Amino acid sequence: MINESINNVRQAITALKQGELIILTDDQNREHEGDLVGLASFVTPEKINDALSLARGVLAVPMTRERAKSLSLSQMTSNNSEKFRTKFTVSVDHVDSKTGVSAYERANTIKQLANLSTTSLNFETPGHIFPLVAEDDDVLTRQGHTEGAVALAQIAGVPPVAFIIEILDQDGHMALEPALTELANKNHLLQLSIADIVTYRRHEEAQLVKAGVTVHLPTNDGDFDLTEYNVGQVEPDLLIRSRRTVADVPLVRLHSACATGDLFSSQRCDCGAQLQQSLQMIGQQGGALLYLRQEGRGIGLHEKLRSYVLQENAYDTYDANIYLNHQPDERKYATAAAVLKAAGLLKIRLLTNNPEKIQKLHDYGIEVAAHVPLITGINDINKAYMITKKTKFDHML
Numbered sequence: 001m002i003n004e005s006i007n008n009v010r011q012a013i014t015a016l017k018q019g020e021l022i023i024l025t026d027d028q029n030r031e032h033e034g035d036l037v038g039l040a041s042f043v044t045p046e047k048i049n050d051a052l053s054l055a056r057g058v059l060a061v062p063m064t065r066e067r068a069k070s071l072s073l074s075q076m077t078s079n080n081s082e083k084f085r086t087k088f089t090v091s092v093d094h095v096d097s098k099t100g101v102s103a104y105e106r107a108n109t110i111k112q113l114a115n116l117s118t119t120s121l122n123f124e125t126p127g128h129i130f131p132l133v134a135e136d137d138d139v140l141t142r143q144g145h146t147e148g149a150v151a152l153a154q155i156a157g158v159p160p161v162a163f164i165i166e167i168l169d170q171d172g173h174m175a176l177e178p179a180l181t182e183l184a185n186k187n188h189l190l191q192l193s194i195a196d197i198v199t200y201r202r203h204e205e206a207q208l209v210k211a212g213v214t215v216h217l218p219t220n221d222g223d224f225d226l227t228e229y230n231v232g233q234v235e236p237d238l239l240i241r242s243r244r245t246v247a248d249v250p251l252v253r254l255h256s257a258c259a260t261g262d263l264f265s266s267q268r269c270d271c272g273a274q275l276q277q278s279l280q281m282i283g284q285q286g287g288a289l290l291y292l293r294q295e296g297r298g299i300g301l302h303e304k305l306r307s308y309v310l311q312e313n314a315y316d317t318y319d320a321n322i323y324l325n326h327q328p329d330e331r332k333y334a335t336a337a338a339v340l341k342a343a344g345l346l347k348i349r350l351l352t353n354n355p356e357k358i359q360k361l362h363d364y365g366i367e368v369a370a371h372v373p374l375i376t377g378i379n380d381i382n383k384a385y386m387i388t389k390k391t392k393f394d395h396m397l
Contacts, residue, residue, distance in 0.1 A: 005195070005196040005199035005200060006199065006200050006203060008190075008192055008193075008196045009152075009155065009192065009196050009197060009199075009200040011190055012152065012190050012192045013152065013155055013156050015190050016037070016038065016039045016042070016152060016156055017039070017042070017156050017158075018042075019038070019039075019042040019043075019044065019047065020038070020189075020190075021036045021037065021038045021047060021050065021051060021054075021189060022036070022037050022038075022189055022190045022191070022192055023035070023036060023037075023167070023180055023183065023184050023189050023190070023191045023192070024036075024037045024145055024148050024149065024152075024164070024192050024193070024194065025177075025180060025191065025192070025193050025194070026143060026144065026145060026148070026193075026194045027143060027193075027194065027195065033166060033167070033174045033175065033176065034166075034167045034175055034176075034180040034183075034191075035055070035057070035145045035149075035164040035165060035166050035167060036051045036054060036055045036164065036165050036167060036189075037145070037148070037149045037152065037162055037163070037164050038051065038162065038163050038164075039114075039152070039153055039156060039158055039161075039162055039163075040061060040063075040110045040111060040113055040114035040153070040159070040161040040162055040163050041111070041114045041153075041158040041159055041161070042158075043107045043110045043111050043114075043163060044107055045102075045103040045104040045106075045107045046103075047107070048103040048106050048107045048110070048163075049103040051163075051165045052103065052165065054167070054183065054187060055165040055166060055167040055168065056165075056167075056168045057165050057166025057167060057168055058130065058165065058166055059106065059129070059130070059163065059164075059165045060088075060129075060130040060131070060132050060146075060163070060164055060165070061110055061113055061129055061130065061131045061132065061161060061162070061163050061164075062131075062132040062133075062134050062145070062146040062147070062149040062150045062161070062162050062163075062164060063113065063114075063131055063132070063133065063134065063150060063160060063161040063162075064133075064134055064136075064150055064154075064160040064161075065133050065134070065135075065136060066160075067113075067116075067159070067160060067161060068089055068131060068133045070119070071113070071118070071119065071120050071123065071131075072120040073089035073090060073092070073120075073131050073133075074089060074090055075087060075088070075089055075090075075133075076088040076089055076090055076091075084144060086132060086144065086146060087132055087133040087134075087146070088130055088131070088132060089130075089131040089132070089133060090125045090126060090131075091125060091126045091127045091128065091129060091130050091131075092109065092113070092123040092124065092125050092126075092127040092129050092131060093105070093109055093123065093124055093125075093127030093128055093129065094108050094109040094112045094122060094123055094124075095121075095122055095123060095124055096108065097109060097124075097127070097128075099128075100127050100128040100129075101128055105128075106128060106129060109123070109127065109128075109129045110129060110161075110163050113129070113131065113161050114158070114159040114161035115159070116159050132146045132164075133146070134146045134147045134149075134150040134151075134160075135147055136332070137332055137334055138150050138151040138154070138197075138201070139151050139194055139197045139198045139201055140198065140201055140202070140205075140332075140334040140364070141332070143194050143195075143198065144194075145164050145194070146164075147194075148194040148197050149162035149163075149164050150162060151197050151201060152197065155200070155204075167180065167183065201334075202334070202337075202338070202364060202365060205334055205335060205337075205338040208231075208338070209229055209231060209335065209338040209339050209341075209342045210229070210230070210342065211227050211228075211229060211239075211342060211343070212227065212228035212229060212230050212236060213227070213228050214226065214227040214228075217240065219279065219283070221276075221279040221280045221282075221283040222242055222243075222244065222279070222280075222282070222283020222284065223242070223243045223244070223283075224240050224241060224242055224243065224283070225240075225241050225243060226238060226239070226240050226241075227239045227241065227343070229339045229342070231335045231338075231339070234293075235293055236293075237290060237291060237292050237293060237335070237336075237339060238290070238291040239288055239289075239290050239291075239339060239343055240279070240282075240288060240289045240290075240291065241287075241288040241343070242282050242283055242285075242286045242287055242288065244283070244284075244285070244286035245286060246285070246286035246287060249347055249348060249349050249369045249370065250286055250287035250288060250345060250348055250349065251281060251282055251285050251286065251287030251348070251349045251351055251372060252282075252287050252288050252289070252290070252340070252345055252348040252349065252350055252351065253274075253278040253282065253287075253288075253289040253290070253350075253351040253352070253374075254289075254290050254292060254333070254336055254350075254352065254357055254361075255271075255274065255275055255278060255289055255290065255291050255292065256271075256292045256294040256295070256297070256298075256331055257291060257292060257293050257294060257295045258271035258272070258275075258295065258296075259295060259301055260304075261273075261275070262275050267379055267381040267382055268308070268311075268381060268382055268385060269382055269385055270376050270377075270378075270382060270385075270386065273376035273377070274374055274376055275289075277374060277376055278351055278374065281351065281372075282351075287348075287349070287351075288343065288345060290336055290339055290340065292331075292335075292336055294330075294331045294332070297317075297321065297328070297329045297330055297331055298327075298329065298330030298331040298332065299321060299324070299326045299330055303324060303326065306324055307320040307321055307324060308320075310323060310324070316384065316385070316388040316392070317385060317388055318388055318392040318393065328392070328393070329356070329393065333357065333360035333361060333364060334364055336361075337360075337361055337364030337365060337366050338364075340361075340366055341365070341366070345366070346365075346366060346367060347366075347367040347369055348361075348366065348367070348368060348369065349368075349369055349370040349371075349372050350368045350370070350371055350372065351372045351374050352371065352372075352374060353373060353374055353389075353395045353396045353397055354393070354395055354396075355394055355395075355396060356393075356394075358371055371396075373396065
């Protein structure tokens with residue numbers, strides 16, 4: 001199954017790099033629909049005309065957050081109430097456009113959105129092309145056509161911009177199976193699922209994550225080996241693994257770095273206490289702790305300190321992150337799962353109070369055989385913080 005998905009993606013990439021269109025389908029539990037997808041770098045008026053004739057839906061242009069930011073493309077609305085939170089930006093036309101409607105002008109606008117030498121000055125708003133912003137980590141974060149199309153562009157090695165158009169059935173309803181397969185066969189189009197891309201990306205992550213230096217690390221909490229995993233950051237993630245033999249399923253903790261808690265024993269959070277207790281438990285029972293460079297729920301130390309300023313003035317940690325234009329929790333777990341796989345930790349007992357970690361690891365192919373609570377207590381200073389973790393982040397406290 002894995003090899004089939006990888007082969008499907010590779011065939012689709014070959015077709016896309018030749019300027020062809022493919023059909024991309026999403027999960028039956030989601031929209032369960034199909035979009036025609038092409039790479040913006042290789043778009044032609046003929047392909048836009050074909051796409052509009054075959055699919056007849058809304059033509060949009062998915063791109064990464066970084067590309068949208070470089071073009072100063074703001075979100076179409078500040079209150080996104082769309083069912084799947086699709087991130088439409090303001091619509092655009094290239095400045096050379098007259099009406100912006102023809103297949104020729106649409107193709108030019110799309111191609112220029114992928115031209116990394118263009119800037120916001122090369123476009124006017126509103127227009128007739130609808131850019132979409134993909135989530136970071138594309139399909140590993142959100143399994144939508146937006147993310148799938150951007151992932152395909154990135155895998156192809158071209159600027160991360162694509163074009164998509166929803167496929168309508170002949171009666172005007174959204175085309176589902178078997179109509180999508182019939183369309184693919186009739187027009188000699190490759191058909192790919194977002195699930196195939198997810199499988200490919202997970203395989204790719206696992207191949208990229210390699211163990212670095214390993215050292216013996218005897219500590220007050222037990223006898224450990226410490227291995228670095230360089231995943232493209234300034235500092236590597238660290239896997240601290242007990243030398244104690246484990247007959248049962250190993251105990252594993254994913255711990256996101258917290259300089260204030262881990263190094264300075266801050267009482268504003270429970271991070272330092274969680275790290276200490278985790279190492280003690282793993283030292284006694286065997287297993288490993290993965291130390292992830294995701295300070296401040298992924299927003300970084302500088303932004304976390306800015307969040308602290310707000311928290312000193314009646315904001316909680318959830319609302320402070322939003323106020324600073326961050327997600328409440330920006331941590332990613334795809335790389336963490338890849339490190340666990342590289343270390344042979346495919347089936348674990350997870351030491352956590354966070355149900356999202358359990359779900360994310362499951363999504364990325366790690367079997368969580370059991371959830372082990374991590375209880376460190378509450379003090380007068382972090383009481384409000386702990387309540388926020390329980391009520392807004394759904395932690396099991």
